[in-house]
Amino acid sequence: MLTATGLTVHYGHREVLHQVDVGVGSGELLAVLGANGSGKSTLLRATAGLVPADGEVTIDGRHRGPLDIALVFQRIHLVGRRSALDNVCTGALGRLPLHRSLTPALFPREVREEAMGCLERVGLADRAHDRADGLSGGQQQRVAIARALCQRAPVVLADEPVSALDPAAAEQVLELLAELAHTEGLAVLAVLHQPDLARRHADRVVGLRDGAVVLDGPPDQPVDSLYPHALLETTS
Numbered sequence: 001m002l003t004a005t006g007l008t009v010h011y012g013h014r015e016v017l018h019q020v021d022v023g024v025g026s027g028e029l030l031a032v033l034g035a036n037g038s039g040k041s042t043l044l045r046a047t048a049g050l051v052p053a054d055g056e057v058t059i060d061g062r063h064r065g066p067l068d069i070a071l072v073f074q075r076i077h078l079v080g081r082r083s084a085l086d087n088v089c090t091g092a093l094g095r096l097p098l099h100r101s102l103t104p105a106l107f108p109r110e111v112r113e114e115a116m117g118c119l120e121r122v123g124l125a126d127r128a129h130d131r132a133d134g135l136s137g138g139q140q141q142r143v144a145i146a147r148a149l150c151q152r153a154p155v156v157l158a159d160e161p162v163s164a165l166d167p168a169a170a171e172q173v174l175e176l177l178a179e180l181a182h183t184e185g186l187a188v189l190a191v192l193h194q195p196d197l198a199r200r201h202a203d204r205v206v207g208l209r210d211g212a213v214v215l216d217g218p219p220d221q222p223v224d225s226l227y228p229h230a231l232l233e234t235t236s
């Protein structure tokens with residue numbers, strides 16, 4: 001279980017996240033929704049320790065450790081000229097001894113086997129030896145998710161993981177994240193711009209407005225109030 005309590009972030013003198021409390025259970029996919037600038041990415045980055053924040057983040061009651069959180073981004077950071085399998089192996093770098101991590105071309109056999117298992121879980125074992133840049137955007141995002149699995153982190157944070165994908169690939173990636181949460185017992189938090197996807201795949205939805213949580217509940221609750229343009233459309 002991931003628990004963030006009282007998260008507060010300042011950029012300069014501006015407070016952009018105000019005392020946010022968010023919990024994600026093991027086996028749960030939580031979608032974070034909100035308009036542009038509402039603080040979604042800041043919440044994700046503060047939870048991951050990528051920006052300084054007041055408050056506390058614990059995982060199963062312990063302070064967050066450096067390998068506890070795996071990250072998946074909208075811009076998929078794979079090494080294009082390396083194989084899908086090599087990219088997944090890099091998820092294990094954090095737990096390899098230093099001399100092994102300096103020569104990532106020579107990943108130990110057990111890591112390669114584990115990485116292959118991760119590719120199987122995302123349905124891409126047959127593309128393991130293809131160059132990453134020869135895969136479609138949706139397939140590359142699934143490789144990035146396999147890499148997160150290979151990190152063995154109990155928590156996955158995904159920042160707009162499907163914003164660069166076509167609707168079918170987006171659906172597939174969200175389905176995969178939900179399935180991994182449910183079958184692997186991962187706590188998955190995904191920042192999304194598509195309330196429909198959240199409704200179909202998330203177990204729970206948190207809504208942010210102006211850096212504060214204004215909604216937390218089941219995925220089928222109305223979320224129009226999070227989006228100023230939706231208000232304009234309904235009142236015009």
Ligand SMILES: Nc1ncnc2c1ncn2[C@@H]1O[C@H](COP(=O)(O)OP(=O)(O)OP(=O)(O)O)[C@@H](O)[C@H]1O
Nearest residue numbers: 011012016034035036037038039040041042043193
């Ligand atoms: N590095 C930064 N320096 C200063 N201000 C920032 C920085 N990053 C974000 N902000 C500000 O913090 C607020 C929240 O931004 P954030 O990116 O978290 O929102 P978001 O909900 O993820 O937006 P979007 O949907 O557009 O990605 C915004 O007002 C933004 O301008």
